[in-house]
Amino acid sequence: MKNHNLKIILLFLVTVFLFMSCRDNESINDENAIATKTEVLAKTKAQKLAEVIYKEKITISADKAPKVIKAVDVYSLLNENILILDIRGAKDFASGHLKNAVNIKMSEVIDYAQARGLPMYDKVIMICYTGQTASYSAAVLQMLGHENIYVLEWGMCGWNTKFSKKWMKNSSDKGIDKLVTTPYEKNAISELPVIVNKKNTGEQIVYLRAREILKAGFGSAAVNFSYTNANAKKAYVICYQPEAMYKEGHIDHAVLYSQDDSFNLSTDLLTLPTDKTIIIYSNKAYQSTYITVYLKMLGYNARTLKFGANSFMNSKLKASGEAFGKEVIKNYPYETSKYIEIEGEVQEGGC
Numbered sequence: 001m002k003n004h005n006l007k008i009i010l011l012f013l014v015t016v017f018l019f020m021s022c023r024d025n026e027s028i029n030d031e032n033a034i035a036t037k038t039e040v041l042a043k044t045k046a047q048k049l050a051e052v053i054y055k056e057k058i059t060i061s062a063d064k065a066p067k068v069i070k071a072v073d074v075y076s077l078l079n080e081n082i083l084i085l086d087i088r089g090a091k092d093f094a095s096g097h098l099k100n101a102v103n104i105k106m107s108e109v110i111d112y113a114q115a116r117g118l119p120m121y122d123k124v125i126m127i128c129y130t131g132q133t134a135s136y137s138a139a140v141l142q143m144l145g146h147e148n149i150y151v152l153e154w155g156m157c158g159w160n161t162k163f164s165k166k167w168m169k170n171s172s173d174k175g176i177d178k179l180v181t182t183p184y185e186k187n188a189i190s191e192l193p194v195i196v197n198k199k200n201t202g203e204q205i206v207y208l209r210a211r212e213i214l215k216a217g218f219g220s221a222a223v224n225f226s227y228t229n230a231n232a233k234k235a236y237v238i239c240y241q242p243e244a245m246y247k248e249g250h251i252d253h254a255v256l257y258s259q260d261d262s263f264n265l266s267t268d269l270l271t272l273p274t275d276k277t278i279i280i281y282s283n284k285a286y287q288s289t290y291i292t293v294y295l296k297m298l299g300y301n302a303r304t305l306k307f308g309a310n311s312f313m314n315s316k317l318k319a320s321g322e323a324f325g326k327e328v329i330k331n332y333p334y335e336t337s338k339y340i341e342i343e344g345e346v347q348e349g350g351c
Helices: 001-039 045-055 073-078 090-095 106-116 133-145 165-170 202-216 225-231 243-248 288-299
Strands: 082-086 123-126 150-152 236-239 278-281 302-305
Touching: 001 082, 045 165, 082 106, 106 133, 123 133, 133 150, 133 202, 133 288, 225 278, 278 288, 288 302
Parallel strands: 082 123, 123 150, 236 278, 278 302
Antiparallel strands: none
16 A cells, blocks of 8 residues: 555656656746847947957057058068058158058048958058058058058158158157156056947947048047146056156156056956046057057047157157157158149148
8 A cells, every 4th residue: 555655656746747847848948939039138339349359369569559660671672562551641642752652541541441452462551751640540450350551660750851850840858857756556447438329230330430530530539748747637647668667757647558468358458447538658659559549449538649758758768769860760762743732622631
């Protein structure tokens, strides 16, 4: 009798187990069905954009932000498989440019790249007056996946004395007596900025942001030393120099960010504030310009200090070979062409 009752109890338990298992499976299936029909918490547009940028292997470091090529190396490559894009104004281009250089507007860089096909060249060399606007454009192209983009060191200023005025005029020691040695801490970890636009996929957001950045131009992203020094306390100033140089003297309230691996999600990108203007300075200004574009792409309110540390502590850069002076100008030959003025066309300037 006891055995019979035990069998009944076991049978009952098995039946209940099978019934509940079926219900559990139905529940899982129901949840899956609901999940496919219900909007889940979406990734922010900044996260989508960051995924695309990092997918393109964009890693910020001093030797990649941007890739700089010396005038002597460009001169030796003039007859090789390279493309030289000169983004100065047409009148300035006509007065002197490198052999085989192509003159385009900075705002047309993306369209030109898509139409011409940049991967077919060993190197695509961006040229402007000082190297800063070229770095601005190169940063955009690199973030769109072009890996063969280079910037001519010192721009046309370093190619020939005829074009050296902008760097010569803007290199000075006017800020040396204002430098401090007080170390400042990085901001607390925050989140990526909020990006507002009508695009939804990471790729769409990247291209829209890239076009907006080029349209705004270098001038909109650049400030000078006087502005930086006056606003250092309320802005977030970043010193992108070697640590030893930071310790010797930097702009007051400036925070040191490593040239090895800063501004990456895996390191300290999220220490950047989203509610302040970020001003970056580096020695030659190429790096700070590149980083500014990168941060603007991610939604930060970033600015670069024009002409970098050369604009306020030029003599302190001589030992490292990063100071602009007559000794860096190569006086290589250049070509001229006829300038045809187009009525109503505005000449793009820049640095």
